[in-house]
Amino acid sequence: xxxxRVTLATGGARHRLLRASGLPAAIRSRRIALAAAxxxxxxxxxxSAAPASAQESCSGVTVVVDFGPLAPEPATGCxxxxxxxxxxxxxxxxxxxxxxxxxxxxxxxxxxxxTDCGGAPPADEYWSYWHAxxxxxxxxxxxxxxAYASPGAGDVEGWVFGDGASPPAIAPADAAxxxxxxxxxxxxxxxxxxxxxxxxxxxxxxxxxxxRRGRRA
Numbered sequence: 001x002x003x004x005r006v007t008l009a010t011g012g013a014r015h016r017l018l019r020a021s022g023l024p025a026a027i028r029s030r031r032i033a034l035a036a037a038x039x040x041x042x043x044x045x046x047x048s049a050a051p052a053s054a055q056e057s058c059s060g061v062t063v064v065v066d067f068g069p070l071a072p073e074p075a076t077g078c079x080x081x082x083x084x085x086x087x088x089x090x091x092x093x094x095x096x097x098x099x100x101x102x103x104x105x106x107x108x109x110x111x112x113x114x115t116d117c118g119g120a121p122p123a124d125e126y127w128s129y130w131h132a133x134x135x136x137x138x139x140x141x142x143x144x145x146x147a148y149a150s151p152g153a154g155d156v157e158g159w160v161f162g163d164g165a166s167p168p169a170i171a172p173a174d175a176a177x178x179x180x181x182x183x184x185x186x187x188x189x190x191x192x193x194x195x196x197x198x199x200x201x202x203x204x205x206x207x208x209x210x211x212r213r214g215r216r217a
Contacts, residue, residue, distance in 0.1 A: 062176045063092035063152045066168040068161040072113045074170050085129065085146025088157050104147025109159060130158035132172035139167035
């Protein structure tokens with residue numbers, strides 16, 4: 001006949017054995033979950049550090065269109081190898097309509113202004129033509145029309161709607177330079193960095209809680 005105390009001790013040992021046999025699987029599952037969380041958190045870090053692809057500099061002719069009162073912002077494009085000033089406008093992505101009676105004189109760019117193109121536009125409402133060579137700090141009013149110009153690689157072409165007194169609002173050097181890193185402009189890089197930091201802190205907090213539960217168990 002077995003002694004009750006012996007039975008109790010045997011039962012306690014069996015209970016401890018069962019707990020010990022189930023412990024490795026639980027720890028293994030928790031470690032896998034934590035490893036996956038860590039990988040997901042640190043995967044965000046390169047996203048925050050890598051800059052958005054900046055606009056490449058134009059290896060051909062840079063074209064600036066300043067719409068004046070017709071649109072809020074000037075537009076910029078790149079012409080790979082234009083035959084003349086009008087071709088540069090077209091290659092840079094702008095729709096061009098010439099004055100019917102005057103070859104090479106621009107009437108509309110991107111359908112602006114909404115006016116008839118049969119004759120010459122008014123002296124205070126026309127597309128003036130500007131030019132700058134590589135390294136020029138200022139614009140020069142072009143004495144010839146776009147159809148008679150010969151822009152070369154590195155040159156900057158400008159078109160402004162108005163009375164012809166003012167050059168494009170963008171300086172030649174600024175127009176030809178690559179666009180700034182998008183992360184510096186919109187702050188998206190900083191947001192991703194904070195997101196990664198929060199994720200890492202969450203994982204660390206989870207690890208601390210898990211270790212405390214393990215000690216209590």
